[in-house]
Amino acid sequence: MSKELNFDFLKQSIECEIEKKGLKSLYYVLFDEQSSQPWAFHLFYRDGKFMINGRDDRSYVMGNTIEFTSFEDAKIAFLERLEHFVKSNRFKVKIGKKPYYSSPLWDDATE
Template structure:
């Protein structure tokens, strides 16, 4: 579990560095724990050694598909890219006068 703890710390540092602290994320929680609407998640399956990345929508339902990666660097890059897309998407919604998925200083007041 120390491996996941170190990787979780690394991801949290990256999120802070990018200024994405206000985004809804779950890092290495169990699939049924701490689920929130409009959340981006990265999980690790200990049995298969696979990282899983996916997003939740309204009522914490799955959006799209779960993508699987065997190496952490690929999973990390895709996870951070999903967060960047979340910011861009919600900024676009606000700029068009639509409601964002949820409130965040990253797009509120755009």
């Protein structure tokens, strides 16, 4: 099935939404499962499924990898995870804890 998928188009679709939501400063990797970008959320395709996971500072998977058969479902879940990560880091900054990395989305969190 992957030979039928246009990963450039899928990537562009997600990046357009990330841009609209103002999330470009977040660390994320699209369709490159082998990337070692630390603290990134990864969306990739393997064995006929779209998969999402988060990685730590050594690029080890944190928590579970979730799987989807539908790109649209995976896209929604991926964007929700990015948005939740922003909220989580804003809260950390607000209570005086250090975020995972610097981003204009939470560096001056005062809410």
